Amino acid sequence: MSIVPFLIAVLLVRSIRNTLKTFNHPKKWDQWANGSNSAIVFIFIIQIIFRHEHIFDWIWDFILLAIVGIIYQEEQLHPVKAFGLSIVPYVVVSLIKNGLTLFSSEFDNKWSGYVGTAQAFAIVWIFASWFTSNRQQKAMEKEREKRRQEEELNRAIAARKVELEAMVKERTAALQQQKEELQHALAELRTTQDQLIQSEKLASLGELTAGIAHEIQNPLNFVNNFSEVSAELVDEMEEELEKGDVKEASAIAADIKQNLEKIRHHGKRADGIVKGMLQHSRNNSGERQLTDINNLADEYLRLSYHGLRAKDKTFNATMTTHFAENLPKINIVPQDIGRVLLNLFNNAFYATQQKQKTAGAAYKPEVTVSTSFTDTFLEIKVKDNGMGIPEEIQDKILQPFFTTKPTGEGTGLGLSLSYDIVVKGHSGSININSKEGVGSEFIINLPLRT
Amino acid sequence: MKVLVVDDEPDVQPLFMQRFRKEIKNREVEFSFALSGEEALNYLHRDGSEIVLILSDINMPGMSGLDLLKEIRHEHLSAPPYVMMITAYGDQENYQQAMQNGANDFLTKPVDFNSLKEKLKTFVS
Secondary structure: OOHHHHHHHHHHHHHHHHHHHOOOOOHHHHHHHHHHHHHHHHHHHHHHHHOOHHHHHHHHHHHHHHHHHHHHHOHHHHHHHHHHHHHHHHHHHHHHHHHHHHHOOOHHHHOHHHHHHHHHHHHHHHHHHHHHHHHHHHHHHHHHHHHHHHHHHHHHHHHHHHHHHHHHHHHHHHHHHHHHHHHHHHHHHHHHHHHHHHHHHHHHHHHHHHHHHHHHHHHHHHHHHHHHHHHHHHHHHHHHHHHOOHHHHHHHHHHHHHHHHHHHHHHHHHHHHHHHHHHHHOOOOOOOEEEOHHHHHHHHHHHHHHHHHHHOOOOOOEEEEEOOOOOOOEEEOHHHHHHHHHHHHHHHHHHHHHHHHHOOOOOOOEEEEEEEEOOOEEEEEEEEOOOOOOHHHHOOOOOOOOOOOOOOOOOOOHHHHHHHHHHHHHOOEEEEEEEOOOEEEEEEEEEOOO | OEEEEEOOOOOHHHHHHHHOHHHHHOOOOEEEEEOOHHHHHHHHHHHOOOEEEEEEEOOOOOOOHHHHHHHHHHHOOOOOOEEEEEEOOOOHHHHHHHHHOOOOEEEEOOOOHHHHHHHHHHHHO
């Protein structure tokens, strides 16, 4: 009968092993199970060899109790608890039987029937319990498998999520970089625009230089000539005084006085031109000051004309001015409005110059500047009898970078800057009347009280 | 000798009058002035027959000195005047144009009055 405890022990170890399989367990448990199995088999073999059944009955009882004890002690082996418990009755019956066998030799006759029955029941109980335990274990394993799959799915989802997050992060970084690049490009564009405006100022200054040279040369010639002639006159006056001709001497003195006045006048003229040039080239926008528009327009009209003539000496144009008398002084930034006027004059002369190339000898280029005023507004009109502006581009000419001039000759910023200066800087307006082939008229209105 | 000075700068007039003060006083020379090419032509048409010498600026708004020169040479006046051109730009282009159009002499600004006087003296003799 000693094969029964051996089988129970093997079953127990197997159950424990199966239970252990379902979760991550330390390696020592595998070793333990293998060791136990070997030990059980070893004991069984010894038992067969020695055939000393009584001792081995005791040994098997203790082995089984030890295994049940281990099952109870280890929390991880909780699932086989019920199975382990089912062994207890068999062990108890076996212990009683062994005990009885130890104390009474008549055991066989008196009790063996009861003990055998009890033992049979205990064994049936064990196998039923094992069967149930096995089923439970399988169900649990199934459950575990399901949970494992769910976990795997969750893990996959989590991994995907991380992946997606990384992608989003990557995208965001790319967008951020693009944004930064765009911002950088914008800043660069702004700088370039500022530089272009500055170079437009310099370009118009370059155009001015020839005009300025001419404009300064003339008064300087007068200063030199009048001072030379005055020196001569002083000599003559002394001669007259020696001769005693006081009347003639005083006439000469009057001339000298007049000459000194002229020297002063032309000196101031040159001075004004230099100052105007300095103001024009100044980078920062200047301050508003009360300005005589008639003077300003006259000054820049001449500068523009002589600037153009310096480039094209065969060009001639009539400059006509209709300046309103008693024109009130107006509070403006003179170099800014001067730049606007210079631009309009340059354009006007350019238009007449272009027309002269195709028109007959009878064509007389003419640029007219008129000023007038009302209670609230001051008007400057710049008119030419040049080529005129085709209707389809009239609404484009104030746009930045629009130019009709050949590449490299115009920046296309002149009129757009003029528009900004008049409309944004001075709350005024620019109006254009033009007819192709007949001429153009630019009308600037500036508010008198600002 | 009657001289017509054409220049758009009005201050040229007192300058000539003073520079040639002695000559004017001695009636060696007599000056007339015009402020533009058009005015000069009108003057010549009106009573220009006595004018023997014209001193003209080239750079003038409207009719330039060169235009005036062309007109004068075109008109075949009975006694064609001697024309001297004056310009602020002492450049070859204007010089050649003036010479091609029949200018007799060429002066550059600032005008050297002493050499002008010399020229006038040789011209008279």
